[in-house]
Amino acid sequence: MALQLFKIADVTVASPVTIVTFNNIPSGYTDLILKYSARSTTTTTALQTLFNNDQNAANYNYRSVSGNGASVVNDAQTNWYFSVSNPSNATALTFSSGEIYIPNYTSSNQKSLSVDSVTENNATAVVTQLLVGRWTGTAAITRIDFYQLSGSTDTNSTFTLYGVL
Amino acid sequence: MAIRSLKTGTFTRSGMAGNPVIMPGSYESIATVDVGAGGAATITFSNIPQTYTHLQIRCFARTTGPTNGENTYIYFNNTSNGTGYAWHVVRGDGASVVGAGGANARIVANVGTTNTTSTYSAMIIDVLDYSNTNKNKTVRNLYGWDANGSGYIGLASTLVPQTAATTQIDIDLAYNFGQYSTFALYGVN
Numbered sequence: 001m002a003l004q005l006f007k008i009a010d011v012t013v014a015s016p017v018t019i020v021t022f023n024n025i026p027s028g029y030t031d032l033i034l035k036y037s038a039r040s041t042t043t044t045t046a047l048q049t050l051f052n053n054d055q056n057a058a059n060y061n062y063r064s065v066s067g068n069g070a071s072v073v074n075d076a077q078t079n080w081y082f083s084v085s086n087p088s089n090a091t092a093l094t095f096s097s098g099e100i101y102i103p104n105y106t107s108s109n110q111k112s113l114s115v116d117s118v119t120e121n122n123a124t125a126v127v128t129q130l131l132v133g134r135w136t137g138t139a140a141i142t143r144i145d146f147y148q149l150s151g152s153t154d155t156n157s158t159f160t161l162y163g164v165l
Numbered sequence: 166m167a168i169r170s171l172k173t174g175t176f177t178r179s180g181m182a183g184n185p186v187i188m189p190g191s192y193e194s195i196a197t198v199d200v201g202a203g204g205a206a207t208i209t210f211s212n213i214p215q216t217y218t219h220l221q222i223r224c225f226a227r228t229t230g231p232t233n234g235e236n237t238y239i240y241f242n243n244t245s246n247g248t249g250y251a252w253h254v255v256r257g258d259g260a261s262v263v264g265a266g267g268a269n270a271r272i273v274a275n276v277g278t279t280n281t282t283s284t285y286s287a288m289i290i291d292v293l294d295y296s297n298t299n300k301n302k303t304v305r306n307l308y309g310w311d312a313n314g315s316g317y318i319g320l321a322s323t324l325v326p327q328t329a330a331t332t333q334i335d336i337d338l339a340y341n342f343g344q345y346s347t348f349a350l351y352g353v354n
Binding site for chain 1 (some may be wrong): 190299322323
């Protein structure tokens with residue numbers, strides 16, 4: 001049987017925006033998957049991912065292994081930089097590709113997630129990142145927001161949210 | 166059975182009492198290639214419909230070549246490796262981790278025949294916004310193989326410098342893909 005995936009909502013950025021929001025996420029699924037293809041209006045790549053509009057960075061943690069095209073960075077932080085966007089100085093018309101998997105998003109326990117995401121560029125500098133994250137919230141996830149660390153999410157970026165049964 | 170409104174495209178459950186509720190999914194099989202005894206030099210998915218949002222290829226593959234880790238390449242729209250392609254990877258082999266990149270359409274390494282009988286690599290390849298003509302295509306590939314003594318786990322990406330809608334995908338390597346390799350293309354609505 002094919003993967004039981006159901007589109008909940010999608011966003012295509014028509015002009016640069018500071019925030020992309022999925023709100024009123026229904027609780028009827030087992031897990032969530034979010035596929036995104038994004039570009040920033042600035043040279044930073046960090047894409048902040050917030051749950052239920054919790055804007056306290058202390059409630060988020062992650063560990064990641066990232067390639068930069070030439071070497072590897074092991075990282076662990078208390079923060080919400082779970083995703084990456086192509087920076088504005090990468091090859092024109094080129095966007096990142098990422099997938100966030102959030103199992104058991106309605107659990108009354110803290111939430112874990114896994115992310116594999118890449119930026120691309122016809123040069124050495126990229127981010128190729130495997131990440132696991134945690135959000136300490138115990139409420140069901142009903143809202144997900146994406147903010148660029150700097151600048152805006154650029155035109156033609158897309159975000160698609162799926163429910164998994 | 167589900168009933169689809171021709172006007173709105175939305176699905177609703179059948180009004181007939183006793184029928185099971187069938188929810189239409191967003192993940193659909195487009196095509197599958199099973200490699201036979203003679204092997205296959207290239208795996209081709211052509212005439213890819215433009216009715217989905219994203220594509221995913223799930224692969225179970227090995228090469229007939231002599232060496233573990235043979236490079237594999239991906240081409241879109243029957244355009245071979247050319248100017249503007251790039252690849253990058255982060256991978257671990259159980260002992261160390263490497264970040265690397267280059268200027269061609271490489272996506273991954275496969276398992277070689279002579280070293281690893283009946284061992285296959287696994288790959289999940291995503292192509293987001295494959296029909297979007299406003300962007301080049303970024304391929305993301307989560308892959309790995311374990312030959313009981315050697316292997317990799319990796320995340321690779323490929324920049325395909327084409328804004329055209331993707332109607333054909335070729336997966337290629339220097340030797341053949343071995344028997345029982347399978348490649349399944351899915352559309353994600």
